[in-house]
Amino acid sequence: MRLQGRTAIITGAGSGIGRASAKLFAEEGARLALVDRDAAGLEETLRLVGEATTHVGDVGEASFAETVVGDVVSRLGRLDILMTAAGFSVGGTVLTTSVDDWDAVFRTNVGGTWLWARAALPQMQQQKRGSIITLASQLAIAGGKGNSAYIAAKGAIVSLTRTMAVDFATDGIRVNAIAPGAIDTPMLRRSFARHKNSDEVREASRNRHAMKRFGVADEIAQTALHLASDASSFTTGTVMVVDGGWLAA
Numbered sequence: 001m002r003l004q005g006r007t008a009i010i011t012g013a014g015s016g017i018g019r020a021s022a023k024l025f026a027e028e029g030a031r032l033a034l035v036d037r038d039a040a041g042l043e044e045t046l047r048l049v050g051e052a053t054t055h056v057g058d059v060g061e062a063s064f065a066e067t068v069v070g071d072v073v074s075r076l077g078r079l080d081i082l083m084t085a086a087g088f089s090v091g092g093t094v095l096t097t098s099v100d101d102w103d104a105v106f107r108t109n110v111g112g113t114w115l116w117a118r119a120a121l122p123q124m125q126q127q128k129r130g131s132i133i134t135l136a137s138q139l140a141i142a143g144g145k146g147n148s149a150y151i152a153a154k155g156a157i158v159s160l161t162r163t164m165a166v167d168f169a170t171d172g173i174r175v176n177a178i179a180p181g182a183i184d185t186p187m188l189r190r191s192f193a194r195h196k197n198s199d200e201v202r203e204a205s206r207n208r209h210a211m212k213r214f215g216v217a218d219e220i221a222q223t224a225l226h227l228a229s230d231a232s233s234f235t236t237g238t239v240m241v242v243d244g245g246w247l248a249a
Helices: 016-027 039-049 062-076 099-127 148-171 186-193 198-208 217-228
Strands: 007-011 031-036 053-056 081-084 130-135 173-180 239-242
Touching: 007 016, 007 062, 007 099, 016 031, 016 039, 016 081, 016 217, 031 039, 031 062, 039 053, 053 062, 062 099, 081 099, 081 217, 099 130, 099 148, 099 173, 130 148, 130 217, 148 173, 148 239, 173 217, 186 198, 217 239
Parallel strands: 007 031, 007 081, 031 053, 081 130, 130 173, 173 239
Antiparallel strands: none
C-alpha cells in the first residue's frame, strides 16, 4: 500500500474530491483526519473510509487549522500529507460579486490553503518530509466567464503553491497543485443551478472538454494519491492539469 503508516489531513472531505481522496488514501493505508464544515457529509465519508477522526469547522479560521494539526500530531506523532480540497464558489463578474461574497470565496479557497499549510509546515520541517497538495482549477490558467472571485482565488492558489514549493524544497517538503477540469461534484452541480438556462450551460461546459464529458472525483483522487506518494518524489512546484483536454481544445 502506497501510503502505509502515513498520516494525512484532508479538508473538504465531506463530499466530492475530498471524499474520494479520503476513501482512496484509506485504501492505501493512510491514517486520516477529515475536515469539513458539513458534519453530515463528514459522517458519510467516515462511513466509507471506516476509520478516521472528523473535525467540523471553518477552514478559513486560523485557530481551527492550528487546533486540528495540533491534535493530529499529538495523537499520531507526525503529519505526512496535507490536501486542501475545501472549495467555495458564488459566481458573478467583478461588478456583480458583492464584497462579502468575494471575501468568503477567498477565505475558503486561499485562506483554507494558506492557513492549513502554515499550521502543517513546522511539523513537516521537523520530520524533513511532507507533501502538500492544493486544489487549483483549469480556469486559473484558461480564464472563464461569470466566476471572477473563484477564478482569481484559484489563480492565487497556483502562485502560492509555487512559492511554497521553492521556500520549503530543501526541507524535504513537496508542494503541488492539481488543476481539475469540470468534475461532477455537488459544487459543480450548484454552479450550474445558478443559471436560468442551467441545462444549456451544463452542456456547453461538457462539450468544452476535448473528451466531451465531465471528470469524476476519483480521477482527481488518483492524481492526489500520486502526489502524496513516493511515486512523485522529484515533483514539486508543479500544477498538474487533469482537465479532459479543456486547455488543449
